[in-house]
Amino acid sequence: MKKEPLTISVKLDERTFRRFGVFDTLIRRQHLLRPLAFAAVFLFAGLLAALSGNNGARLLAVVLYLAGIGLPLNYIRTFLSQLNRQAELQKLGDGRYVYTVVLSAEEIRFRSEGKEETQSLPYRRAHAAYRKKDCIYLYVTPERAFLLPAASEGPSQEEIWALLQKKMGDRCHG
Numbered sequence: 394m395k396k397e398p399l400t401i402s403v404k405l406d407e408r409t410f411r412r413f414g415v416f417d418t419l420i421r422r423q424h425l426l427r428p429l430a431f432a433a434v435f436l437f438a439g440l441l442a443a444l445s446g447n448n449g450a451r452l453l454a455v456v457l458y459l460a461g462i463g464l465p466l467n468y469i470r471t472f473l474s475q476l477n478r479q480a481e482l483q484k485l486g487d488g489r490y491v492y493t494v495v496l497s498a499e500e501i502r503f504r505s506e507g508k509e510e511t512q513s514l515p516y517r518r519a520h521a522a523y524r525k526k527d528c529i530y531l532y533v534t535p536e537r538a539f540l541l542p543a544a545s546e547g548p549s550q551e552e553i554w555a556l557l558q559k560k561m562g563d564r565c566h567g
Contacts, residue, residue, distance in 0.1 A: 398497035401547040406488035407480040409542045414476040428465035435461025496556050516560035524567030
């Protein structure tokens with residue numbers, strides 16, 4: 394393992410940004426649960442209506458099936474569309490340098506590309522870290538994360554993850 398500090402110049406692309414958006418919103422924050430619960434309730438109600446044998450109830454079953462499948466699919470489609478729009482607005486394309494993260498023995502320092510001001514945070518105040526395929530998501534607060542893609546310049550994912558586990562302990566997931 395390299396000596397501390399570890400300096401990571403983060404080059405972020407659309408693909409990595411989209412993968413993070415799906416993880417953060419739909420999985421970590423569990424915003425997918427409501428549409429899935431909605432679909433389950435409507436599909437179950439549609440099944441009950443279909444089993445009643447009444448022609449009017451069968452028509453109701455079709456409407457419930459369409460709503461139970463269509464509305465959650467529309468939610469996901471809209472979410473993914475907004476995520477793509479955000480990636481385009483940030484002009485990520487094939488990738489651009491967005492910030493630099495320095496992991497020292499005492500703290501996490503970060504600086505946005507093109508800015509002089511550096512912010513820092515002690516490891517004990519960092520929220521969590523998640524290791525996913527080709528990227529580490531370092532949450533400095535529950536709402537703010539820094540993405541550390543494997544393609545970034547600097548130390549390897551193994552070196553970064555080992556340091557984060559050492560400094561953050563059970564707040565590292567993955």
